[in-house]
Amino acid sequence: MSALAVKSLYKIFGSRGEEAVRRLANGAPRAEALVGLPATAAVIDADFEVKPGEIFVVMGLSGSGKSTLIRMLNGLLRPTKGSVRVDGVELTSLKPAALRKLRREKISMVFQHFALMPHRTVLENAGYALEVARLPKAERRERALDALRMVGLEDWADKLPHDLSGGMRQRVGLARALAAGTDILLMDEAFSALDPLIRREIQDQLLELQAELGKTIVFITHDLNEAMRLGDRIAVMRDGRIVQIGTAEEILTDPANGYVAQFVADVDRTRILTASSVMEKPHHVLDVNAGPRVAARALRETQTSVVYVTGPGKRFLGTVTEDEVLRALREGRQSLDGYVSTERVRTVSEDTAVADLFADCAESQHPMAVLDAKGRLAGVIPRITLLSALASATPDDVSMVDDTAPMDEPTRPDTELLGAKGEPA
Ligand SMILES: Nc1ncnc2c1ncn2[C@@H]1O[C@H](COP(=O)(O)OP(=O)(O)OP(=O)(O)O)[C@@H](O)[C@H]1O
Ligand SMILES: [Mg+2]
Numbered sequence: 001m002s003a004l005a006v007k008s009l010y011k012i013f014g015s016r017g018e019e020a021v022r023r024l025a026n027g028a029p030r031a032e033a034l035v036g037l038p039a040t041a042a043v044i045d046a047d048f049e050v051k052p053g054e055i056f057v058v059m060g061l062s063g064s065g066k067s068t069l070i071r072m073l074n075g076l077l078r079p080t081k082g083s084v085r086v087d088g089v090e091l092t093s094l095k096p097a098a099l100r101k102l103r104r105e106k107i108s109m110v111f112q113h114f115a116l117m118p119h120r121t122v123l124e125n126a127g128y129a130l131e132v133a134r135l136p137k138a139e140r141r142e143r144a145l146d147a148l149r150m151v152g153l154e155d156w157a158d159k160l161p162h163d164l165s166g167g168m169r170q171r172v173g174l175a176r177a178l179a180a181g182t183d184i185l186l187m188d189e190a191f192s193a194l195d196p197l198i199r200r201e202i203q204d205q206l207l208e209l210q211a212e213l214g215k216t217i218v219f220i221t222h223d224l225n226e227a228m229r230l231g232d233r234i235a236v237m238r239d240g241r242i243v244q245i246g247t248a249e250e251i252l253t254d255p256a257n258g259y260v261a262q263f264v265a266d267v268d269r270t271r272i273l274t275a276s277s278v279m280e281k282p283h284h285v286l287d288v289n290a291g292p293r294v295a296a297r298a299l300r301e302t303q304t305s306v307v308y309v310t311g312p313g314k315r316f317l318g319t320v321t322e323d324e325v326l327r328a329l330r331e332g333r334q335s336l337d338g339y340v341s342t343e344r345v346r347t348v349s350e351d352t353a354v355a356d357l358f359a360d361c362a363e364s365q366h367p368m369a370v371l372d373a374k375g376r377l378a379g380v381i382p383r384i385t386l387l388s389a390l391a392s393a394t395p396d397d398v399s400m401v402d403d404t405a406p407m408d409e410p411t412r413p414d415t416e417l418l419g420a421k422g423e424p425a
Pocket of ligand 2: 066067068
């Protein structure tokens with residue numbers, strides 16, 4: 001079951017909400033549909049589910065409806081129409097007391113402006129939700145301390161918020177949500193007020209914590225790089241509507257429309273694209289039991305100077321070059337065993353970010369070997385492929401988006417530049 005499920009969800013501010021929903025239901029843009037109505041459409045026909053343990057990012061420009069959406073997820077705002085289910089429970093059917101209880105037990109929220117109480121200690125702030133829930137003092141203290149430990153602030157428990165830096169204060173905000181022990185965290189621009197370096201640090205910390213705790217997180221941001229770093233999946237919002245939901249890689253390589261393409265045009269795609277998305281099929285793979293004659297033929301046919309060699313279970317063993325093949329021939333060997341070297345070719349895993357490949361690439365004479373989780377050769381990355389991936393990551397890329405095209409026409413800027421599987425164009 002999904003942790004959160006949203007169906008045909010609308011929020012109209014102002015009056016005549018039902019009329020507004022009717023006018024918007026056929027997909028009309030909100031600017032046109034509501035002319036003459038005293039109403040603002042903040043969220044239009046949202047549909048998505050968030051799986052337990054997932055980080056689901058909602059990204060969009062200011063005014064696109066992100067905060068309104070997240071505030072309907074914990075029942076702080078009542079939808080004009082549609083359904084929100086938390087662990088299968090329909091929020092719109094709950095009485096206020098039941099809603100408060102569900103919120104307390106299942107959902108915590110982390111805000112952009114920390115919302116710490118200045119006259120209470122860090123520990124008291126971290127344990128605030130537990131105080132509201134009337135837990136005994138000793139238990140509150142223990143759970144709040146645990147949460148502070150998770151974010152690395154246990155030594156600051158007795159300080160006041162103003163003793164802390166911005167990054168630390170936001171970690172207290174995070175600790176408060178963790179101490180509450182809810183499975184779902186809603187984070188609205190939680191890191192947006194922080195300096196870039198601090199922000200990266202706290203993003204890393206969130207990812208580390210998440211690997212351990214497996215919370216269900218809805219994370220709102222207007223920062224694309226943050227969205228791509230954190231999100232298992234990303235929903236892109238525009239003018240109240242969700243225009244695409246997908247993984248970072250899906251959104252980069254296959255934007256749903258020109259708007260999304262333009263939105264993602266200046267993201268550092270070398271950080272998002274992985275080795276597996278730029279690798280190519282290796283042309284010259286031999287089993288270690290193949291003899292040097294077969295290897296010599298492979299070298300000749302492919303006009304390369306290196307053959308990739310695999311062993312039992314197709315595990316990657318290394319390479320042999322022309323010299324070694326010649327040596328094996330001269331020494332009258334029947335197999336390549338004993339001639340395979342791991343020195344000339346760098347190996348990387350499929351999920352290595354392209355950005356992290358450049359150093360390896362410079363040191364590798366031959367195409368890098370990309371290995372899957374079982375150590376099998378999944379593909380190779382020639383230097384030229386990497387260079388073209390780099391080229392497509394430069395700001396020039398923006399010009400690849402045809403901005404004369406209507407916003408909703410599908411354009412696929414970077415796949416063309418990169419070639420379908422990373423072949424240089
Ligand atoms: N309480 C309200 N009353 C009337 N209109 C509202 C209200 N809250 C939000 N809106 C409008 O709804 C739209 C969506 O606002 P929302 O705050 O959800 O956007 P957002 O994506 O969170 O923007 P930001 O990035 O600036 O936080 C905007 O046009 C906004 O003016
Ligand atoms: Mg907002």
